[in-house]
Structure formats: structure tokens, C-alpha cells
Amino acid sequence: MPKPDELLFALKTFTGAMLAFFISCWLGLDNPYWSMATAFIVANPYAGAMRSKAVYRFFGTLIGGTAAVVLVPNLVNAPVLLCIAMALWVAMCLYIALMDRSPRAYTFMLSGYTAGIIGFPSVTDPSHVFQTALTRCEEITLGIVCTTIIGTIILPRSIGPVLARRISSWVKPGVDWASAALAGDGESQAAREARRRLAFEATDTAMMVSQLAYDVSNMQSAVRQVTRLRMYVISLMPILSSIGQRVAELRRLDALTPKLKTVLAATDQWVQSGKADGADALLHDIQTLDHDTPDWGGLLRASLALRLEELVRISSHSRQLRRFVTEGAPPPPASPALDAEYIAITKQNRDHKLAFLSATSAAGAVLLVCALWIATGWAYGAGAAIMVAVACSFFAAQDDPAPAIAQMLRNAVIVIIGIFVYSFAILPRVVGFDELYLVLLPAGLMTGVLVSRPATFGTGMVIGAVGATQLGLGNGYHTSFVPFADSSFSLIVGLGSALILTRIVRSVGAAWSAERLMRANWRDVAAAAQAALPHDRAALTGIMMDRLGLMMPRLAAVASGADSAASGVLVDLRVGLNIIALHREQWRLPPEARRCCELIFDGIAAHYQGNARQPAPDALMHALDSAMAALMHDALAHRAALMVLSGLRSVLFPEAAPPIFQTHSQALVAE
Structure with missing residues (x-):
């Protein structure tokens, strides 16, 4: 059963979609259903994520529409060249999006397939491509504005408290790993589990942090501090690994001095206390350790002392930052020396080969469907070309997009069946907007609930967007079976073509991608060794x-x-x-x-x-x-x-x- 907050979000999303549809009809726009589709695409349970996506979708639509206006009139008399240009545009935008890996990437991805959404249907009538692009931007903007306003002013759900809870969840695995490392058990099962969880949590929250600037909570202004806190946690990981190995080796050599054992115990006690107080006294004890034996044990003790000092300094500052972010405590004083010497900076991996492979497969799939369209003279071929571009772009960041595209195809078939029932059994009896709202409400609520759940977010978004476009509502109700069948068939052909081409060209395994990431690390280490400058x-x-x-x-x-x-x-x-x-x-x-x-x-x-x-x-x-x-x-x-x-x-x-x-x-x- 849906939870109350899920039902509330679903009702807000559906109401925003219907409001956008109503205003589009009132303004006399060509395809008001695009406003509905946009509302479901932009919808997100968290206000910050929804607002950021709304901004990026607006600019993506604007850029894609501009590209269509430039390409279609100039190449309309050369259909092959136009298809090649469109495919290359989709590929280029997709490549840039995969290189970005931030919410901003949505702008570039959308720019790619929006050009196809506007451009392909305009091939038969290029003289109106500018009007089509302008109208499409107006319809999408209406969908963005309506769903964002309703989602923001009616009981908005902030991402700030969720992020604060995620940040607090870093504490236990960090403490568990540190305690194990200080005891020389850095490779125990508990330590490995804590290490894995901490690595995942610290890196997985990067997307949430980037959306925090658009949030409605009081954490909106804390983006810089949260980013620094993430970097502190990430920087601690090699230090804890080093401490665990050194303590284990000193224990194996029986080279732990009584004073060092005392300091290790005190450090463990301080780590488990969770407080920043006491760091100065602990640092003094660490700095006064004696390493007066000129042998391997003395070197290990000296290097361990350095790592302990780094652990205490970074942990103390990160605890103060965490209290500032999660509890509203006074901000800690700046520590430029600490940041400059020990702290990581945000730097993302960019897999050019995989991005190029994704872009190439998307372009190839678009060209294949366009060739079928041109060869057969199929009136609804543009719809298939559009769906290929959309499907190949949506899931390009995955190692193997084929299962997701297959799921999208299955969802599309379900949507087609539902639209058939609505189009020929229910909507012919509807005579007003209030009745339309009520008959669409069950489907809208179901779709909104799916969008509200992380596990079914993609499914809900696809059902809402595809359902709205396939339903094709406008100022008046006009439908017949032949256009419906043609449109549905083009949807299936487009998604099926994307699935087949993806399985042949693009699908790679998770193990393959992990191996590439590992070897990228090896290349960086080798490059650091060969560098003329550090x-x-x-x-x-x-x-x-x-x-x-x-x-x-x-x-x-x-x-x-x-x-x-x-x-x-x-x-x-x-x-x-x-x-x-x-x-x-x-x-x-x-x-x-x-x-x-x-x-x-x-x-x-x-x-x-x-x-x-x-x-x-x-x-x-x-x-x-x-x-x-x-x-x-x-x-x-x-x-x-x-x-x-x-x-x-x-x-x-x-x-x-x-x-x-x-x-x-x-x-x-x-x-």
C-alpha cells in the first residue's frame, strides 16, 4: 500500500501535470500533452532535485530546439545528410553528458534527443520548424513551471534532512574501521565491511550534495561545507589503511613500545567518543613519542606517528564540520594548512572509451531506424527515430543498458494497452476538464507513486512520459484506430531497435567496467612515478x-x-x-x-x-x-x-x- 507521503507526492505531480495541460489548452498550443509529459519527467520527491532538473531541462530543450532550427531547414532536401547530422548531434551531446557525471549532464543529454523530437517530425514541413521549436519550448516550460511550483509550495520535501542522516551514517563505519586499524586488525571482516560501507556512502552522496544548492531547507547554503566534509572522509581512507598495516606489522615484529601502545589506546578511546574535544592533548602525546631506534621498527613507529597525527587532525575538524551541518553548531575555524596538505579535491573519473562507445551505438541506432524510415516512406517513422534517440540516451551511463531498455519496452507495451482502453472506452464519454481530471486520476496517482519510490522511479517516469505522449490529448478529443496503431508500432519499433543495437554493440559487463577503473588507477600511479614534476x-x-x-x-x-x-x-x-x-x-x-x-x-x-x-x-x-x-x-x-x-x-x-x-x-x- 502507498504511504501517505507517496500519495501526497503523486497527487501533487498529477495536479501539476493537469494544470500545465489546462493552461496549454487555454493558450491554444499545438501539443498540450507535452506539458503533461514534462511534468512527470521533471517530478522528483525532493524539491531540490526537482528544481535542479527543471532548470537543466529548460536549457536542454532550448539548446535542442535551436539545433533543430539550424539543421532541418538547411538539410531538408538531403534526407540522408539530415539523418547523419541528427545522429551526430545526438552522439555529441550524449558524449558530453557522459563526461560530466553531475546533474548538469541532463542538459546535454536532453539537448541531443530534443533536436530529434522537434526535427524529425518537421522533415515533411520544414517551413514551420521554428514555430514547432518555439511551441515545444513553451509547452515544456509550462510543464516545468507548474509541477515545480506545486511541488515547492505545497508541503515540499527537503533533501537536506535526508543528506544530514546520510552524513550521520558515516560515523559508525568510520569509527569501526578506525578502531580495527588502531588494533592492527585493519583486514578483519568487520573492518572490511566498514571500509566498503564508508567508501560507498562517501561517494554515493555526491549527487545529493550537488542538488543541495536548489533545496528549500536551511542546508541550502552549506554546500561548500558538506563538500569539504565529504573530502575529509575520503581523505581519511588511505590514512586508516596505512595505520592498520603499520600497527599489524609492528605487532608482528613485537616492536610496539609501551608508550605507543598507550597512545594507540588513547586514540581509539578518543575516536569512539565522537567528540572533537581532547584532540590537542592527544596530538601532544603523539608528537612526543620517541623513535630513537635506527632500525626498521623505529621507521615504522615514526611513520605511524605521522599517520596518527593526520587521523586526529582530520577527524577533529570533520567532527566540527559535521556538527555544523547536521546540528547547526558554530562553523569550525578555517584550516588552510590542513586542506592544502592532506585533503582530497573533487575530481571525477571520465571514461572516454565507454562514452565514445555509447555515443557511437546511439548514432548507429538512429541511423538504422532512419534508413528504414526513408526506405519504406513510413509516415510514422519519425516516432521510431525519436524513441531510439531517447532510449539510447536515457540509459547510456549503465554498463549494460539493454535490460533497462527491455524494461522500458515492456512498460511501453503496458502503456499502449492502457491508452487503448482510455482512448476508445473512457475518453469518448468525457465532456469537460473536471471529468477528464477524475478519469485520469487513478492512472496519475499510480504513476506518481512509482516515481516517488527509488526502486521504481525510472519505471514511473517512463510510464508517465510515454503515456502522456501516446494519449495525445489536445483542445478537443479526436482519435481513430489507424493513427493509434501506427504511433504505437513506431514506439515499439524504436525501442526494439535500440534494444537490439545496444545488445550487439554497447552491452558490457560490470566486471569489465570495474577492471577498466582499476587499470585507470594503475595508469595514474605509473604516470606519477614517471612525472618530471610531482x-x-x-x-x-x-x-x-x-x-x-x-x-x-x-x-x-x-x-x-x-x-x-x-x-x-x-x-x-x-x-x-x-x-x-x-x-x-x-x-x-x-x-x-x-x-x-x-x-x-x-x-x-x-x-x-x-x-x-x-x-x-x-x-x-x-x-x-x-x-x-x-x-x-x-x-x-x-x-x-x-x-x-x-x-x-x-x-x-x-x-x-x-x-x-x-x-x-x-x-x-x-x-
Whole structure:
């Protein structure tokens, strides 16, 4: 049974659609049903998401209409060229949309198939294409305005509290993982589960954050703070991974000093308290730890102390930010030094190959249907071409769009049956707008309820949009079976063609996409090793963690490999961050150590250009050991470089025996 809030949303959506239809009829617009269809397409249970989508749909319609006005009159006498131009426009817009990966991408996707919606039916009468484009923009704008106004002023549902709850849900997996890492159990089942959940939550909320600026809650002005909080959480993940591995290795070597054990216990207690208070005292204890043994255990303790300091600083600031966002507490003071040194920046992965494949398959499907249209002279061929462009664009971001297109085809058949009943059994008896509202209300409520549920959102949107356009209501009721059958057949042909072409050309598996994401990370690590100048550590963290967020649901859908994938990405990220730090330090090193660094860079680049799942070569471990041995004679002066080198050895060779430095050099101490 629908819940009260679902029924309220459905009623608001349907009322907005009917209001837009009424005004369109009153204004004498050509196709008032487009206003209805737009209302269902724009509808969203959350006011912020609906308002953002409304803005993007308006501009997408404007751009697509302009493209149709430019292309159709100039190429109408060359149908083949016109079809090629339309297909290329759809492909170009789709490619740009897939490169964006934000709500703004809807503008570009819509620009592509809107040109077809306006342009293809205008081929037979190009002299009116400008009027058609203008009318279509007016109809769509009416649908946008009506549904947005009603959704905003009548008991709007804010995305702010939902996002606040999602942010609060980060706390438990973060605390669980941190506690496990501090105990040296960073690879336990509980830690892996917490790591997977935290990675998913921190990356999955990116879309909600981008819609927050359009929200109606008091969190509308907190977009920058929420974004920073996400970046803090993402930046903590490689730090927790590093802490867990170092504590485990120190326990294995029996090299945990009593004072370090005390600090680890105090840090765990502070983490579980959930409070920002006490961070300064804990930092003081960490900074006064002694690392006075010039051996592998001393290096591990010193590097662990650095990671603990980063953990406390970032956690303290993120807790203050979280209280500001979720509880309205005073905002924390700015921390430019922290942001500049440790915090990731928002950087999204862009898969050019997959985007090009999607764009090419969409263009090919459009051209195939256009060829059928031209060859047969089918009067309703334009409808099939439109549906191909729409279907190939809607689901292009999925690894395998075919199941979604098949579901859309099944929904379309159901809609056609429902429209047949309405068109020939119910609507002929309707004589006024009030009666029309009442007879359409059950279908409108059902569609609105489907839209209100995340699991059936796409189904509801398709049923509402396709149903409104197939019903084809206008100022008067005129229908006959032949146009209805032709229109329905064009809908099925268009979706069926999109499904067949997608299965042949475009469908790829989730495992294939996950592998591409993993190899993209490897390429970035290899590029960081080969770079003449150090890469940006914040950008590297941002893009690799973004890829991790994309990988997690894919691997969870095909196998139990999400745990190992998360661990692998964090290992690769730690290698990349240490490489960047080593690039910065190598110019301060003596000649022998610099030569070793070049061998290290070449070895890591070769390892990641091949198959990084294989163990790193022993020659790379020898280069790391030689570089550290060359610096141990003056360990205090080269403390930062030694931390980096020990970090690389620890992450690349976690099971290797500890190195033995043949030196009686000055001890490594914390500053």
C-alpha cells in the first residue's frame, strides 16, 4: 500500500501535470500533452532535485530546439545528410553528458534527443520548424513551471534532512574501521565491511550534495561545507589503511613500545567518543613519542606517528564540520594548512572509451531506424527515430543498458494497452476538464507513486512520459484506430531497435567496467612515478577514491570482490601518494640516494604498467632498502624521505622480512 507521503507526492505531480495541460489548452498550443509529459519527467520527491532538473531541462530543450532550427531547414532536401547530422548531434551531446557525471549532464543529454523530437517530425514541413521549436519550448516550460511550483509550495520535501542522516551514517563505519586499524586488525571482516560501507556512502552522496544548492531547507547554503566534509572522509581512507598495516606489522615484529601502545589506546578511546574535544592533548602525546631506534621498527613507529597525527587532525575538524551541518553548531575555524596538505579535491573519473562507445551505438541506432524510415516512406517513422534517440540516451551511463531498455519496452507495451482502453472506452464519454481530471486520476496517482519510490522511479517516469505522449490529448478529443496503431508500432519499433543495437554493440559487463577503473588507477600511479614534476596529491586522492566509489556497486553485483578491490585501490593510492612525496624530497637527498630513487620510480612505473596484481619485483625492494641505508647516516636531516621510503616498502612488500641497515648513524627522532 502507498504511504501517505507517496500519495501526497503523486497527487501533487498529477495536479501539476493537469494544470500545465489546462493552461496549454487555454493558450491554444499545438501539443498540450507535452506539458503533461514534462511534468512527470521533471517530478522528483525532493524539491531540490526537482528544481535542479527543471532548470537543466529548460536549457536542454532550448539548446535542442535551436539545433533543430539550424539543421532541418538547411538539410531538408538531403534526407540522408539530415539523418547523419541528427545522429551526430545526438552522439555529441550524449558524449558530453557522459563526461560530466553531475546533474548538469541532463542538459546535454536532453539537448541531443530534443533536436530529434522537434526535427524529425518537421522533415515533411520544414517551413514551420521554428514555430514547432518555439511551441515545444513553451509547452515544456509550462510543464516545468507548474509541477515545480506545486511541488515547492505545497508541503515540499527537503533533501537536506535526508543528506544530514546520510552524513550521520558515516560515523559508525568510520569509527569501526578506525578502531580495527588502531588494533592492527585493519583486514578483519568487520573492518572490511566498514571500509566498503564508508567508501560507498562517501561517494554515493555526491549527487545529493550537488542538488543541495536548489533545496528549500536551511542546508541550502552549506554546500561548500558538506563538500569539504565529504573530502575529509575520503581523505581519511588511505590514512586508516596505512595505520592498520603499520600497527599489524609492528605487532608482528613485537616492536610496539609501551608508550605507543598507550597512545594507540588513547586514540581509539578518543575516536569512539565522537567528540572533537581532547584532540590537542592527544596530538601532544603523539608528537612526543620517541623513535630513537635506527632500525626498521623505529621507521615504522615514526611513520605511524605521522599517520596518527593526520587521523586526529582530520577527524577533529570533520567532527566540527559535521556538527555544523547536521546540528547547526558554530562553523569550525578555517584550516588552510590542513586542506592544502592532506585533503582530497573533487575530481571525477571520465571514461572516454565507454562514452565514445555509447555515443557511437546511439548514432548507429538512429541511423538504422532512419534508413528504414526513408526506405519504406513510413509516415510514422519519425516516432521510431525519436524513441531510439531517447532510449539510447536515457540509459547510456549503465554498463549494460539493454535490460533497462527491455524494461522500458515492456512498460511501453503496458502503456499502449492502457491508452487503448482510455482512448476508445473512457475518453469518448468525457465532456469537460473536471471529468477528464477524475478519469485520469487513478492512472496519475499510480504513476506518481512509482516515481516517488527509488526502486521504481525510472519505471514511473517512463510510464508517465510515454503515456502522456501516446494519449495525445489536445483542445478537443479526436482519435481513430489507424493513427493509434501506427504511433504505437513506431514506439515499439524504436525501442526494439535500440534494444537490439545496444545488445550487439554497447552491452558490457560490470566486471569489465570495474577492471577498466582499476587499470585507470594503475595508469595514474605509473604516470606519477614517471612525472618530471610531482603530481597533485589531492587530485590523485580525489580521482582514485571516485573510481573506488564507482567500482564498489559493480563488483558487489557480480562477485564478492568488493573487499579486495577496496583494499587494492587503497594500496595503489598509498603508493601514488608516497611517490608524489618522494618526488618532492629527492632533490634534497645525496647522490647515491637520488640514484636509488630513479630506480624506484622506474620499478614502480614498470610494475603498474604491467599487472599490479602480481607481487612487486625484488629489485624494487632492494632499491628501497639501498635508498634508506644511504640516508640512515643522517636520519634526522632526511626524516621525511625515510618516512616515504618506509611507507613504500611497507605497502608494496607487507610480508617481506624487515631490512637490516648496516649503520651506527644518528637516531631518527620526531621533531
